[in-house]
Amino acid sequence: MRKTIGKLFLILMLLVIYAPILILAVYSFTDSGNIGSIHGFSMQNYVTLFTKGELRDMIVGTVLLALVSSLLATILGTMGAIGAFYSKKLAKNFINTANQIPVVNADVVTGFSICVLLIVAFGMNKESYVPLLIGHVVLSAPFVYLSVVPKLKQMDASLYEAAMDLGASPSMALRKVVIPQIMPGIVSGFALAITLSLDDYFIASYTKPATFNTISTYVVNATKGSQTEIKTALWALSTVIFLIVILAVVVMNVAGRKTTSEKGGVRNEK
Amino acid sequence: MRSSRFAKSGLGIPYALFLLLFVVAPLFVLLYYAFTNGQGQFTVQNLAAFFTSPNTIGTLAYSFALAVVTTCVCVLLAYPIAYILARSNMRHKSVILVAFVMPMWINFTLRITALKEILTVLEGNLALHPFLNSVIGMTYDFLPFMILPMYTTLMKLDTSLIEAAGDLGANPVQTFLKVTLPLSVPGIISGITMVFLPSMTNYVVLDMLYNSTYIMGSLIGSYFASYDWHNGSMIALILLLIILIFTLFTNKYSDEDEGRGGALI
Numbered sequence: 001m002r003k004t005i006g007k008l009f010l011i012l013m014l015l016v017i018y019a020p021i022l023i024l025a026v027y028s029f030t031d032s033g034n035i036g037s038i039h040g041f042s043m044q045n046y047v048t049l050f051t052k053g054e055l056r057d058m059i060v061g062t063v064l065l066a067l068v069s070s071l072l073a074t075i076l077g078t079m080g081a082i083g084a085f086y087s088k089k090l091a092k093n094f095i096n097t098a099n100q101i102p103v104v105n106a107d108v109v110t111g112f113s114i115c116v117l118l119i120v121a122f123g124m125n126k127e128s129y130v131p132l133l134i135g136h137v138v139l140s141a142p143f144v145y146l147s148v149v150p151k152l153k154q155m156d157a158s159l160y161e162a163a164m165d166l167g168a169s170p171s172m173a174l175r176k177v178v179i180p181q182i183m184p185g186i187v188s189g190f191a192l193a194i195t196l197s198l199d200d201y202f203i204a205s206y207t208k209p210a211t212f213n214t215i216s217t218y219v220v221n222a223t224k225g226s227q228t229e230i231k232t233a234l235w236a237l238s239t240v241i242f243l244i245v246i247l248a249v250v251v252m253n254v255a256g257r258k259t260t261s262e263k264g265g266v267r268n269e270k
Numbered sequence: 271m272r273s274s275r276f277a278k279s280g281l282g283i284p285y286a287l288f289l290l291l292f293v294v295a296p297l298f299v300l301l302y303y304a305f306t307n308g309q310g311q312f313t314v315q316n317l318a319a320f321f322t323s324p325n326t327i328g329t330l331a332y333s334f335a336l337a338v339v340t341t342c343v344c345v346l347l348a349y350p351i352a353y354i355l356a357r358s359n360m361r362h363k364s365v366i367l368v369a370f371v372m373p374m375w376i377n378f379t380l381r382i383t384a385l386k387e388i389l390t391v392l393e394g395n396l397a398l399h400p401f402l403n404s405v406i407g408m409t410y411d412f413l414p415f416m417i418l419p420m421y422t423t424l425m426k427l428d429t430s431l432i433e434a435a436g437d438l439g440a441n442p443v444q445t446f447l448k449v450t451l452p453l454s455v456p457g458i459i460s461g462i463t464m465v466f467l468p469s470m471t472n473y474v475v476l477d478m479l480y481n482s483t484y485i486m487g488s489l490i491g492s493y494f495a496s497y498d499w500h501n502g503s504m505i506a507l508i509l510l511l512i513i514l515i516f517t518l519f520t521n522k523y524s525d526e527d528e529g530r531g532g533a534l535i
Contacts, residue, residue: 006354013351014369017413020384021376027387035387076285083282095282098289101297104463104517106471108487109506112494113296120499121299138292141285170278195375201474202487206494216474219379223386223478238380245375249368 021242028235033228045236048229054213055233062198062214069136070193076137077144077193078186082178084145085152099142111135111206119207131207139203140196144189151185152178297510303503316504326489326505333485336401337469340408344465345458347409348416352457353450356424367421374414382478385410389479400481407475412468416461423457424450459523467513486512 023035028046032039049055084095102110118124118131126132155178163173179186201216208217215237222230307313320326355367373381385407390396396403427450435445471487484492486509493502 003358006350006358009350010354010366013347014366017370017373017410020388020410021373021381024384024387036391076288079281080285080289081282083279083285086278087282088279091279091282091286095286095289098286098293101289101293104467104513106467106487106509106513108471108473108490109509109513112490112502112506113300114292115494116303116499116503117292117296117299120303134292137288141288145285174278199374199377201379205491215377216379219377219383220474220478223383234380234383238376238384241376241380245372248375249372253365253368 021238024235025239025242028232028239033232045232046240048233049236049240052233055218055230055237058213058215058218059237061212065132065136065204065214066194066197069133069197070140070190072133073137073139073141073193074144074186074190077141077189078148078182080141081145081148081152081185082174082182085149095145099145102138102142103146107139107200107202110138111203114138114203115206126207127209129209129212132204132209132212135203135207136197136200139200140193143192143196144186147189147192148182148185151182155181300503300506300510303499304507307500316501319501320504320508325484329484329486329489332483333470333487336404336408336485337466339401340405340412340469341462341466343405343409344413344416345461348413348420348461349454349458352417352420352424353454356421356427367417370417371414378411379474379478381411382407382475386479396480397482400476400479400483403479404476404481407479408465408469408472411472411475412465415464419460419464420454420457423454423460427453455523459520463516463520467516470512471509 027035029041029043030039031042031044080095080099084092087095114131114135118134119126124131159181160173160177163177164170168176198215200214201220204214205217205220208214213221219234222234304316305312305314307315351370355363355370360366386396389403389406393399393403431449431453432445435449436442440448470485473485473488473491476483476485476488486505489505490502490509493499493505
């Protein structure tokens with residue numbers, strides 16, 4: 001009896017969470033401008049989404065920004081984690097502490113402070129995309145760092161020593177021994193960086209070029225406008241992203257299951 | 271051996287410089303702008319303006335109220351979800367957990383758009399219930415961040431302690447109140463840290479749901495829009511101070527590895 005109530009509660013909560021997304025998805029395939037009114041089937045929203053210039057630019061821009069900033073964040077964060085791991089206490093403490101600042105800070109404050117430093121104090125041009133790119137690296141590199149550090153701690157240190165004893169140069173030992181062992185942390189850090197960049201509104205709104213939009217800034221502007229065509233095209237965008245997320249989750253789960261069984265269920269023991 | 275050790279620690283230099291330039295330096299620049307005026311002269315005017323204006327104090331109070339209510343609603347909804355999920359012997363536990371967490375990978379402005387359309391159908395004019403809608407919107411946005419750390423803590427909980435409580439004569443309610451709940455405090459605190467601060471600052475949720483009342487984040491947004499860097503920096507500094515106090519307070523109780531990062535990974 002108690003178990004049934006528990007299950008019902010979970011189902012109810014999932015329904016509440018997914019109802020808005022699913023209802024929007026259904027209406028994205030109609031020619032309706034409002035939820036509630038019944039209309040005919042139409043693919044117009046999807047046609048608009050993929051053909052209208054400003055929508056396409058905004059999607060391509062968001063994805064490019066996410067990829068470039070995440071790549072930079074992953075390189076910087078990973079190097080930082082390896083460096084800090086082998087550093088003396090003082091340097092290690094500095095990196096650890098400074099790394100924590102963007103993590104606990106509110107994104108509004110992070111975005112505003114980068115804007116004040118780069119654009120106001122240094123007079124850097126927003127239109128150069130440099131403040132935006134730096135802002136997104138500040139947002140995500142600390143999380144790459146945080147996902148690599150535990151892997152370094154779990155690493156078998158004797159393997160590195162063995163590689164050195166067998167004649168590998170330090171850089172070779174790093175590439176062939178250390179990097180492969182911390183690879184899962186680097187990959188999950190990169191994935192995390194991508195999701196943080198895609199979800200960001202605040203950093204972008206304080207550092208972006210005037211005419212450039214990410215999905216977030218575009219959606220917020222669109223809700224202030226009154227263009228029904230844009231509004232319903234965004235329903236289609238929401239549906240496309242929802243499907244991509246489901247696909248990504250399924251792929252990751254299948255891949256995760258594979259590595260788990262290969263390693264003899266190491267993950268389950270943890 | 272010694273020389274190779276040196277080379278590896280050198281890898282950290284670019285990131286250390288990056289943090290110094292773009293994380294630490296901006297904070298000092300904020301401090302400078304907060305305590306100077308347009309002519310670059312030292313002043314406490316911005317600080318005084320914040321604490322003497324009924325508008326800004328009202329904003330601070332409203333942010334706190336919104337954050338407290340949102341956080342409580344999130345705790346009350348997330349704890350049962352995490353508890354039922356962690357304690358059950360369902361076969362597809364992890365799949366259900368992913369289902370609860372998955373929405374956070376969809377851009378939050380699009381999720382709030384979806385919520386807004388539904389609330390409009392249910393309520394008619396959204397502007398009539400601004401506080402309620404903001405709580406609903408933020409709960410909708412932040413709930414996964416509350417569920418994850420709670421679930422992790424409850425999964426780690428040593429079940430033999432619960433059995434022991436039962437063997438020693440405690441009834442299920444007593445066991446829950448005296449054993450399970452106290453042991454899940456770190457998870458609850460981690461969840462609170464991830465929900466409370468965003469609810470004080472994420473003004474986009476309010477904007478999109480037609481709540482025109484300001485929260486702390488909106489103040490920064492409006493000073494940014496009017497190029498008032500000095501007052502904007504002061505608000506940012508005050509927020510930083512709140513965050514610092516909050517972090518020091520919660521660090522004592524939370525699990526080390528379950529901050530925003532821990533739960534996201």
